[in-house]
Amino acid sequence: MKTISPKTIDRALLYIRALENLLKKKRDKISSSELADITGSSDVQVRKDISFFGKVGIPRIGYETKKLKDVLENFILQDNIVHIALFGVGNLGKAILKYPGFQTDKIKLVAAFDKAKNKVLKEVNGVKIYPVEQSVRLIKKVHAEIGIIAVPSENSQEVADIMVNSGLKGIVNFAPNRVSVPKNVYVKDIDFSIEIFSIFSHTQL
Amino acid sequence: MKTISPKTIDRALLYIRALENLLKKKRDKISSSELADITGSSDVQVRKDISFFGKVGIPRIGYETKKLKDVLENFILQDNIVHIALFGVGNLGKAILKYPGFQTDKIKLVAAFDKAKNKVLKEVNGVKIYPVEQSVRLIKKVHAEIGIIAVPSENSQEVADIMVNSGLKGIVNFAPNRVSVPKNVYVKDIDFSIEIFSIFSHTQL
DNA sequence: TACAATTCGTTATTAATTTCACGATTTATT
DNA sequence: AATAAATCGTGAAATTAATAACGAATTGTA
Ligand SMILES: NC(=O)c1ccc[n+]([C@@H]2O[C@H](COP(=O)([O-])OP(=O)(O)OC[C@H]3O[C@@H](n4cnc5c(N)ncnc54)[C@H](O)[C@@H]3O)[C@@H](O)[C@H]2O)c1
Ligand SMILES: NC(=O)c1ccc[n+]([C@@H]2O[C@H](COP(=O)([O-])OP(=O)(O)OC[C@H]3O[C@@H](n4cnc5c(N)ncnc54)[C@H](O)[C@@H]3O)[C@@H](O)[C@H]2O)c1
Numbered sequence: 001m002k003t004i005s006p007k008t009i010d011r012a013l014l015y016i017r018a019l020e021n022l023l024k025k026k027r028d029k030i031s032s033s034e035l036a037d038i039t040g041s042s043d044v045q046v047r048k049d050i051s052f053f054g055k056v057g058i059p060r061i062g063y064e065t066k067k068l069k070d071v072l073e074n075f076i077l078q079d080n081i082v083h084i085a086l087f088g089v090g091n092l093g094k095a096i097l098k099y100p101g102f103q104t105d106k107i108k109l110v111a112a113f114d115k116a117k118n119k120v121l122k123e124v125n126g127v128k129i130y131p132v133e134q135s136v137r138l139i140k141k142v143h144a145e146i147g148i149i150a151v152p153s154e155n156s157q158e159v160a161d162i163m164v165n166s167g168l169k170g171i172v173n174f175a176p177n178r179v180s181v182p183k184n185v186y187v188k189d190i191d192f193s194i195e196i197f198s199i200f201s202h203t204q205l
Numbered sequence: 206m207k208t209i210s211p212k213t214i215d216r217a218l219l220y221i222r223a224l225e226n227l228l229k230k231k232r233d234k235i236s237s238s239e240l241a242d243i244t245g246s247s248d249v250q251v252r253k254d255i256s257f258f259g260k261v262g263i264p265r266i267g268y269e270t271k272k273l274k275d276v277l278e279n280f281i282l283q284d285n286i287v288h289i290a291l292f293g294v295g296n297l298g299k300a301i302l303k304y305p306g307f308q309t310d311k312i313k314l315v316a317a318f319d320k321a322k323n324k325v326l327k328e329v330n331g332v333k334i335y336p337v338e339q340s341v342r343l344i345k346k347v348h349a350e351i352g353i354i355a356v357p358s359e360n361s362q363e364v365a366d367i368m369v370n371s372g373l374k375g376i377v378n379f380a381p382n383r384v385s386v387p388k389n390v391y392v393k394d395i396d397f398s399i400e401i402f403s404i405f406s407h408t409q410l
Numbered sequence: 411t412a413c414a415a416t417t418c419g420t421t422a423t424t425a426a427t428t429t430c431a432c433g434a435t436t437t438a439t440t
Numbered sequence: 441a442a443t444a445a446a447t448c449g450t451g452a453a454a455t456t457a458a459t460a461a462c463g464a465a466t467t468g469t470a
C-alpha cells in the first residue's frame with residue numbers, strides 16, 4: 001500500500017478549492033491542464049496526484065467536477081470540520097477573528113484566548129474571547145484540533161505548552177521563533193519577515 | 206559553478222535570524238547541532254547548507270557567530286534593504302502595517318494603498334495610505350521591490366497588474382486565489398485556510 | 411466502420427533534496 | 441608524544457519529487 005506524499009496533499013487541497021469554485025460557476029467538467037492552470041501546477045502533476053486516489057477521470061473528457069471534488073475530500077478531509085483555537089487577540093489575532101475563511105462549513109474558529117483582562121469576555125465576529133486560565137478546560141470541551149499562536153515571541157512557548165496540554169495536535173505559529181513540542185504535535189511556522197526575505201532572494205537570482 | 210538551492214536559501218534565512226539572536230545574547234560561538242535545534246533542522250543539514258558558502262567553521266569548536274552571520278548575509282541579502290508596498294488596508298492590512306517586523310533595518314514598509322476613500326491619507330505606524338491611482342507612480346519613486354496583496358480575492362488580479370506595471374519583482378499574495386503575472390515576477394501565495402487543512406491532514410496521518 | 415483527436419493513467423527517467431558514512435582538523439588530556 | 445573527543449566538511453547513497461514518454465480509452469467524424 002503506497003502512502004500519499006505531503007506535497008500531493010497540499011496540492012490536492014488547492015484542487016479541492018478550485019473545484020468548489022468551478023462548481024459554483026456550474027462547470028461540471030474540467031481537464032487536468034485547466035486545473036493545472038488554476039492551481040499553478042502542470043497537467044502531468046495534476047494527473048499524477050489524482051491517480052493516487054484511483055481512476056476518476058474520463059479519457060477524452062477530463063474529470064467530473066463534483067466527483068473529483070468528492071473523491072479528494074473523502075480521502076483528505078472526510079466529513080471532518082476543523083476546529084481552531086486562537087491565542088492572542090492583538091493586531092494579527094483580531095484580523096484572524098474577522099477572517100471569513102475561518103468560519104466556513106469546513107473550518108470553525110471556536111475559541112479565542114488572551115492574557116489581557118481588557119480583551120477578555122468580548123466577542124468578535126461571534127467568537128468569545130476567554131482568559132487563558134480557562135483554555136485547557138475549554139479546548140478539551142469544544143474538541144479543537146488546531147491552535148494558532150498569535151502572541152509575542154516571548155510568550156509563544158508558554159502558549160505552545162498550553163496547547164499541548166489541551167490535546168491540540170497541530171499548531172500554526174505566527175511568532176517569529178520556534179517552539180518546542182512533543183513530536184506527535186505538528187507545528188507549522190508562518191514567518192512574514194522570512195517570507196519577504198525569501199521572495200526578495202528569489203528575485204535576485 | 207554550483208548554484209544555491211532555494212531550500213538552502215530559506216534555511217539560511219532562519220540561520221541568520223538565529224545568529225542575530227545569539228549575538229544579542231553575546232554568544233560568540235555556535236555548533237551546527239545547536240543551530241539545528243534552534244532552527245528545526247539537523248546538524249548535517251546545517252553543515253551541508255553552510256558548506257555552500259565556503260569553509261567558515263572551525264573543527265572541534267563550531268562556527269563563530271558573527272562571522273557566520275556575515276558570510277550568510279553577504280551572500281543572501283548583501284546590504285540591501287527590502288522595500289515593501291502594501292495593497293489593502295483592511296483587517297489584515299492594518300495588522301501588517303502595525304507589525305514591527307516590517308519596520309526594521311533590513312525591511313521597510315514604505316507605502317500602503319487602498320481603494321476606499323475613507324482610509325486614504327491617514328497614517329498608520331508612520332506609513333501613509335495613498336489612493337490606488339497614485340500607486341504606480343509612487344512605487345517607482347520609492348523603488349519598492351516587493352508587494353503585498355491584502356485585498357479581497359475579487360480585486361487581487363487588478364492589484365497584481367498594478368504591481369507588475371510598477372516594476373515590483375516579488376509579490377506575497379494573501380488572497381485565496383492565484384494571480385497571473387509575467388514569469389519574471391515571483392509570487393508566493395500564503396493561504397491561511399489551506400495551511401489549516403494541510404496541518405489537519407498532517408495530524409491525521 | 412475506420413481514423414483522427416483528445417485526454418487520462420502509468421511506467422520510466424531525471425532531478426532535487428536529505429541522510430549517511432567517514433575522513434580531516436583541532437584541542438584537551440594523560 | 442600519543443590518544444581521545446568533538447566538530448567540521450564532503451562524496452556517496454538513499455529518498456522524495458518532478459518530468460517525460462507513451463499506451464489506453466473515448467468520442468467525433470469522414
Ligand atoms: N501584526 C502582524 O501583521 C504580524 C504578522 C506576522 C507575525 N506576527 C506575529 O504574531 C504575533 C502577534 O502579533 P500582533 O501584532 O497581533 O501583536 P500584539 O502585541 O498586537 O498582540 C499580542 C496579543 O497577545 C496577547 N498575549 C500575550 N501573551 C499571551 C498569552 N500567554 N496568552 C494569550 N494571549 C497572550 C496580548 O495580550 C496581546 O493581545 C507576534 O509574535 C508577531 O510577531 C504579527
Ligand atoms: N483577515 C485575515 O486574517 C486574513 C487572513 C488570511 C487571508 N486574508 C485575505 O486577505 C485579504 C484581505 O483580508 P481582510 O480581512 O483584510 O479584508 P478587508 O475586507 O478587511 O480589507 C480589504 C481592503 O482592501 C481594500 N481594497 C479593495 N480593493 C482594492 C484595490 N483594488 N486596491 C486597493 N485596496 C483595495 C478595501 O478597501 C479594504 O480596505 C482577503 O483576500 C482575505 O481573504 C485575510
